[in-house]
């Protein structure tokens with residue numbers, strides 16, 4: 001049985017927008033779920049990610065969030081490139097085109113380059129969240145699959161389907177990253193909601209024994225965040241950021257800005273165990289990222 005997108009997204013196929021008329025050439029599929037499909041496409045020499053969705057309400061939500069963020073003076077500016085419809089098997093299918101982000105997921109990155117990179121990646125992810133939160137939104141569905149890590153630990157968020165204006169109910173989540181699932185708070189879009197998911201994301205990325213997956217299958221009445229502390233204790237890299245992780249899981253970190261400052265103080269070594277980071281250039285990258293963040297805060301605050 002062929003899927004609805006198979007022909008339209010075959011490498012080399014052309015996708016033409018019905019309204020804006022732009023033509024994109026498919027290079028390859030990047031991912032396909034039950035409702036949507038993401039492909040790497042080219043227009044001229046420039047590569048983009050094109051996402052087509054049949055579930056129009058969710059698709060439209062994602063476009064609305066991306067559109068709003070694309071208008072902000074943040075690193076999300078200009079992320080959304082085009083919005084249009086294509087014709088597949090005689091039916092209109094909405095799609096949007098966004099920046100293509102090259103890289104890998106955080107688990108693969110840490111495996112390839114070393115666990116110590118978590119300090120840089122964590123810092124960069126907190127910077128992204130700070131920008132998003134300052135724009136009035138919460139990411140909502142923060143998880144390993146929804147971020148891409150590129151060279152030098154740069155971080156980009158993808159899949160904006162869960163982005164929710166602050167104060168509203170979280171509209172898209174993944175259970176194990178959700179504080180409601182751990183009985184640790186409401187499913188309401190506030191900054192600490194994302195910070196809880198941030199902590200889970202890091203724990204999961206460092207959890208070599210896959211203990212989190214086993215825990216998440218336990219009965220709700222047996223599930224509590226103390227079990228997460230036990231996983232943190234088992235990993236020397238996680239132990240170094242344990243005070244941060246505990247506060248994020250407890251909802252004590254109320255804003256991403258505060259979280260970033262706390263992270264920085266921990267990772268800069270003030271409250272850290274003596275073992276230095278193995279790679280000197282890692283420190284240089286981290287220092288550079290702090291400087292850029294400082295400059296951004298100075299300019300936009």
Ligand SMILES: Nc1ncnc2c1ncn2[C@@H]1O[C@H](COP(=O)(O)OP(=O)(O)OP(=O)(O)O)[C@@H](O)[C@H]1O
Nearest residue numbers: 030031032033036037038049098099100101158159
């Ligand atoms: N902007 C992008 N740049 C590079 N790759 C991307 C981009 N957006 C999405 N992808 C890739 O496409 C895959 C699917 O994307 P996305 O998660 O947005 O689709 P989805 O249908 O909403 O998936 P899911 O149902 O798992 O949430 C991602 O795992 C990622 O590898």
